[in-house]
Amino acid sequence: MRKFVGLGLAAVLAASLTACGGGNAATSTTAAPAAGNDTTTEAAAENGNEETTASAEGGAFKIGVIGPLTGPAAAYGIAVQNGVDLAVKEINEAGGVNGAMLEMNSQDDEHDPEKSVNAYNTLKDWNMQMLVGAVTSKPCIAVAAESSNDNLFQITPSGSAVECAAPENVFRVCFADPAQGTASAKYIGENKLATKIAIIYDSSTEYSSGIREAFVAEAANEGLEIVADEAFTADTNTDFSVQLDKAKNAGAELVFLPIYYQEASVILKQASDKEFAPVFFGVDGMDGILSVKNFDTSLAEGVMLLTPFSATEEGSKAFTDAYVSAYGIEPNQFAADAYDAVYAIKAAAVQAGISPDMDASSICDAMKAAMTEISIDGLTGDGMTWDAAGETGKAPKAVKIVNGVYEMQ
Amino acid sequence: MNKNKVRMQNGITYAIVVGCWILVQIMDKTGHMTSLLRGILVPLCMYSILAISLNLTVGILGELSLGHAGFMCVGAFSGAFLTKCLENLLPNLQLRFFLAILIGAAVAGICGILIGIPVLRLKGDYLAIVTLAFGEIIKNLINVMYIGLDKSGFHFSIKDTMSLGMDETGVVIIKGAQGITGTPKASTFLIAVVLLLITLFIVLNLIHSRTGRAIMSIRDNRIAAESIGINITKYKLMAFSISAALAGVAGVLYAHNLSTLAATPKNFGYNMSIMILVFVVLGGLGNIRGSMIAAVVLTLLPELLRGLNDYRMLIYAVVLIVMMLFNSSPRAIELRSVLLERFRRKKEPAAKEAA
Numbered sequence: 001m002r003k004f005v006g007l008g009l010a011a012v013l014a015a016s017l018t019a020c021g022g023g024n025a026a027t028s029t030t031a032a033p034a035a036g037n038d039t040t041t042e043a044a045a046e047n048g049n050e051e052t053t054a055s056a057e058g059g060a061f062k063i064g065v066i067g068p069l070t071g072p073a074a075a076y077g078i079a080v081q082n083g084v085d086l087a088v089k090e091i092n093e094a095g096g097v098n099g100a101m102l103e104m105n106s107q108d109d110e111h112d113p114e115k116s117v118n119a120y121n122t123l124k125d126w127n128m129q130m131l132v133g134a135v136t137s138k139p140c141i142a143v144a145a146e147s148s149n150d151n152l153f154q155i156t157p158s159g160s161a162v163e164c165a166a167p168e169n170v171f172r173v174c175f176a177d178p179a180q181g182t183a184s185a186k187y188i189g190e191n192k193l194a195t196k197i198a199i200i201y202d203s204s205t206e207y208s209s210g211i212r213e214a215f216v217a218e219a220a221n222e223g224l225e226i227v228a229d230e231a232f233t234a235d236t237n238t239d240f241s242v243q244l245d246k247a248k249n250a251g252a253e254l255v256f257l258p259i260y261y262q263e264a265s266v267i268l269k270q271a272s273d274k275e276f277a278p279v280f281f282g283v284d285g286m287d288g289i290l291s292v293k294n295f296d297t298s299l300a301e302g303v304m305l306l307t308p309f310s311a312t313e314e315g316s317k318a319f320t321d322a323y324v325s326a327y328g329i330e331p332n333q334f335a336a337d338a339y340d341a342v343y344a345i346k347a348a349a350v351q352a353g354i355s356p357d358m359d360a361s362s363i364c365d366a367m368k369a370a371m372t373e374i375s376i377d378g379l380t381g382d383g384m385t386w387d388a389a390g391e392t393g394k395a396p397k398a399v400k401i402v403n404g405v406y407e408m409q
Numbered sequence: 410m411n412k413n414k415v416r417m418q419n420g421i422t423y424a425i426v427v428g429c430w431i432l433v434q435i436m437d438k439t440g441h442m443t444s445l446l447r448g449i450l451v452p453l454c455m456y457s458i459l460a461i462s463l464n465l466t467v468g469i470l471g472e473l474s475l476g477h478a479g480f481m482c483v484g485a486f487s488g489a490f491l492t493k494c495l496e497n498l499l500p501n502l503q504l505r506f507f508l509a510i511l512i513g514a515a516v517a518g519i520c521g522i523l524i525g526i527p528v529l530r531l532k533g534d535y536l537a538i539v540t541l542a543f544g545e546i547i548k549n550l551i552n553v554m555y556i557g558l559d560k561s562g563f564h565f566s567i568k569d570t571m572s573l574g575m576d577e578t579g580v581v582i583i584k585g586a587q588g589i590t591g592t593p594k595a596s597t598f599l600i601a602v603v604l605l606l607i608t609l610f611i612v613l614n615l616i617h618s619r620t621g622r623a624i625m626s627i628r629d630n631r632i633a634a635e636s637i638g639i640n641i642t643k644y645k646l647m648a649f650s651i652s653a654a655l656a657g658v659a660g661v662l663y664a665h666n667l668s669t670l671a672a673t674p675k676n677f678g679y680n681m682s683i684m685i686l687v688f689v690v691l692g693g694l695g696n697i698r699g700s701m702i703a704a705v706v707l708t709l710l711p712e713l714l715r716g717l718n719d720y721r722m723l724i725y726a727v728v729l730i731v732m733m734l735f736n737s738s739p740r741a742i743e744l745r746s747v748l749l750e751r752f753r754r755k756k757e758p759a760a761k762e763a764a
Binding site for chain 2: 209
């Protein structure tokens, strides 16, 4: 009996292996571009722009997207997917890049480095030529190692750990973690917001601890005194009374929160219960605090944050409207980063003069050089430029929450 | 089972592994290989090793362990730590990787003994819960550990990288929750298959040896085993630590397959332990070949279902339930035996006619 079952399973295994091997054609059909994409291509054809049609038939740039579309980090991955989708549609409607259309295929990585590499390989089977991703830091590091092996152009919208952009084929739209910490300390010091600072950070994520480390290092140069430096972990992120008591007793005038908005909303609630009212200062992870369910947004009054993107800002109005009408939710900075990433690809592709019939490696070589020569005005910064290390040069924007909306400082 | 039958059964198991390897080589040569499949080969071997090693504890020793991912974590970190430390001393990556495998196995094995001494006094559910706690402790310990290396030696801290107090030549090797970044990609399919064969060799030989029979007698009737003079503690510890050491090997493979290694709930938490347990239970308790095949099928499945997008997790769960039912519900077993009987009957007259 056992033998029979064993052999049966072995047969299944063999079948699945061969199915996988011969599945090249199947992969590309299932991975066909989003329906919206097809219609835009057709729309371009109807417009009678023959050149576009011809080159669209000749080939389109295949852009892969990797991000968490399921699981706890899905909000970020879906935002990036939507951001890329919107930008791709817009660019295709406006005639594409160098006369060629863009085609997009997004794959789920569940915020897991191992799955991320699988997603990357799936996209390679689809003949991806450029990659927007991965969305989260750890998967991005794993994918960057693979893409640098293959010499495939990669731009991550939001992989903020330093190592994400370490290979020379990888560029990023967001700030690196230390850059945010340093920028925050500088901003606080230069604007004389406070001198006694308390920090509450999540020691179990590299995002939070990375920003905090850079902040502490820079705080010394700015004459800021760290009076309390309290950590929590993913397992203890529901009660912050100990950390807040310490900050309060140490007489902190400003509490620096390099954390995500869910936890920040709990901290704000508990601080108001304790009648502790310092200045709360966050970074880009704080963006989204006004959309937390069951959260009294009046508690967030006066919170300051450094963020590259604000949905209510004048410059991002067109994007926000288009995004809301297409996907039914407010865009966040991940969507904006992704949107900018696609426009950066477009600008660099025009600069490099690449065409879809080139292979991924020669596209990468051309794009690497072109990325350092372009400058674009995006949603997350004006005059964005990139250096050869893949880091972006843009100024962080500080906003303050006043009457439930962001107000630029 | 007589000796020849055992040999044949073991032979089939080895042959499946070697056969798969040959199949992959042929596909590679004839260009039928997709990038996805090429990338997933090492994880397939790794999960097979994990499933086989856990089967030794759960199926052969008969103790439910929910902390297997903890041993994998220990192996992964000690192995990756070694390859990072010896980067300058020993430029030969293959040699370093070989050492890393040995160290990973040794450290995980020692952890297995250390944990085993107090834990194996417990039975059943209690043991399961303590091993679960152990796995979480390992993960959390690694998440607060900062280890750096400079010319004056190692620096250790559980606070942050600044408190390591290293000079300018210092390199942070383990960086708390960020783990180890930049492990070289040394795991290849060939190495993974060889390790899988070694694992099979160790486990299959152990099971069919005198020691293995002693271990199984503890599982079947502890009191009877004790009464005939079997040293229960010794055999329990032996099975538990061998299982841990093999999980450590799988951990080293994992660490050297990705360039980033962090102890997250996803890869080294109890989710992973339970995932491995699912492989074992689906493959059949005590059935080594079965757990190997279950590991391969269940790892491949979500990747092959990628075309279904968000529905793939749902389908995966449904398929898992169906497979479990098919494999172990009494009705399904009855149905299977009826089908098998019919199949045999059809064959027999044909054979007689031929004769």
